[in-house]
Amino acid sequence: MTAGAAITIPEIDYLLHEPARLRLLAFLAVVKRVDFTYLLKLSGLSRGNLSVQMNKLADARLVKIEKSFRDNRPRTIYQLTARGTNALREYKKNMKAILAALPD
Amino acid sequence: MLENLGNIEKRVYRAFWDDGLLDVFASFGVLAIGFFWMRDWAAAAAIVPALLVPLWSPTRKRFVEPRIGMVEFSDNRERQNTRRLKLVIYAGIASLIIGLELYFFRDRLEVSPAVSLIAGLPALLLGLMALITSFLVASNRFLIYAAILVFAGVYGAMNDWRPGPILALAGIGMLLLATTVMVKFMKDNPHVPEDIE
Numbered sequence: 531m532t533a534g535a536a537i538t539i540p541e542i543d544y545l546l547h548e549p550a551r552l553r554l555l556a557f558l559a560v561v562k563r564v565d566f567t568y569l570l571k572l573s574g575l576s577r578g579n580l581s582v583q584m585n586k587l588a589d590a591r592l593v594k595i596e597k598s599f600r601d602n603r604p605r606t607i608y609q610l611t612a613r614g615t616n617a618l619r620e621y622k623k624n625m626k627a628i629l630a631a632l633p634d
Numbered sequence: 635m636l637e638n639l640g641n642i643e644k645r646v647y648r649a650f651w652d653d654g655l656l657d658v659f660a661s662f663g664v665l666a667i668g669f670f671w672m673r674d675w676a677a678a679a680a681i682v683p684a685l686l687v688p689l690w691s692p693t694r695k696r697f698v699e700p701r702i703g704m705v706e707f708s709d710n711r712e713r714q715n716t717r718r719l720k721l722v723i724y725a726g727i728a729s730l731i732i733g734l735e736l737y738f739f740r741d742r743l744e745v746s747p748a749v750s751l752i753a754g755l756p757a758l759l760l761g762l763m764a765l766i767t768s769f770l771v772a773s774n775r776f777l778i779y780a781a782i783l784v785f786a787g788v789y790g791a792m793n794d795w796r797p798g799p800i801l802a803l804a805g806i807g808m809l810l811l812a813t814t815v816m817v818k819f820m821k822d823n824p825h826v827p828e829d830i831e
Contacts, residue, residue, distance in 0.1 A: 560643035560708070567703030567826050572646065603700070 539631070540624035545590055546617060550575055551583050555618050558593065558610040566606040584608060592617055643711070644772065650705065651771040653698045653823075654816030659686050660767070660779065661812040664760060665805025667730065671756075671798030680730050683723050701823040718770045722763060729759035733797065754791030757783045757800045775815065782807045 546552055550573070557572055558564065564572075570580055587593040592614035596607040610618075663686050667679040707715070733756030751758075761783030768776030783804045790800030 556642055557646065560646060562706040562708050562712075563704075564706070565704040567699075567701075568705045569703070570826075571702050571823070572649075605704075607704070 540627045542624055542628070543617060543621050545586065545592070546621045548583075550579065551587060552621075554580075554583055554587065555592065555610065555614065558608060559615065559618055563607050563609045565608070569608060587614070590617075643707075646705065647707065647711065648772045650707075651773050652815075653694075653702065653819045654812055655690075655694055655698055656767075656771065657775060657779070657812035657815050658809070659690065659693075660764070660776075661805055661808030662686070663805075664783070664801055664808055667756075667760075668798050668801030668803070668805050671796070671801060673798075677734075680727060680734070683726050687723065700825050701820065703826075722767055722770065725766070726760065726763050729763060730756060733759055751788075751791045753795060753797050754787030754789075754800055756797045757787030757790065757804050760801070760804075761787060775811070778811060779808050782811075 546555060554569065554573055554575075557569065566580070566584075569584075570577060573580060575583070584593060584595070588595045591611060594609045594611050596609070598605050598607070663682050666682045670679040670682070706712070736752050736755055761780045764776045764780035764783055768774065768780065786800050786804035786807065790797075790803065
């Protein structure tokens with residue numbers, strides 16, 4: 531390597547890098563569909579925080595949101611999109627590369 | 635699909651069964667079978683599982699989902715579940731039929747020490763079912779139910795009880811534990827008024 535040359539490391543997607551969002555995506559990656567209440571219990575996040583994080587993921591089209599009513603109760607169902615699966619896979623690959631380059 | 639997420643999926647799957655509903659259904663089933671057998675409606679006992687299965691999904695939607703929400707597992711997991719549940723139900727019905735046959739034709743058997751245990755056989759076979767279920771739903775509670783069934787089977791047979799009271803005793807023991815599990819679940823997970831953010 532020549533002195534002063536830029537060191538390139540894999541790009542990290544900061545949308546996924548945030549711990550709460552990463553945890554939510556990991557949950558969504560192992561199930562088919564899940565509703566807001568289940569995700570709330572599973573993640574341990576507050577309602578407000580969960581809602582904000584899920585909306586960010588939905589805005590980036592990593593997660594699909596379905597809103598409906600059942601027994602007069604509003605229900606929000608989340609599902610990881612193909613784009614979300616790919617983003618998560620890419621994130622994992624890049625993180626692995628970075629971690630592998632770190633000294634022990 | 636992404637690799638190494640199996641552990642998360644297993645934990646989520648295990649938590650799915652922690653509401654105690656399956657426990658209540660199983661123990662109520664054993665109690666009902668015992669009751670029918672005590673009333674000499676042994677044939678009716680064989681249809682108890684078939685009566686309980688259609689109630690599972692609506693009951694879960696009514697009592698569990700408003701508390702902890704809804705999750706659908708992957709198609710693979712759902713297929714595996716359906717296959718396993720069918721296996722448990724068919725094996726349960728087969729166990730009961732074998733138990734019934736052996737019990738009603740016990741006089742024709744000539745192995746006297748074995749005959750004394752035959753009254754406990756339905757409970758022992760259902761204990762085996764509970765053991766299998768504990769592996770299927772990854773729940774140690776079903777090991778306790780298996781132990782209750784085995785204990786009731788052996789104790790009842792040694793005291794010359796008929797299969798009905800043995801199963802009823804086991805059912806009551808199981809129902810006590812199952813109710814405790816469900817009450818704890820309901821206390822820990824109060825009804826969520828609405829799931830909107």
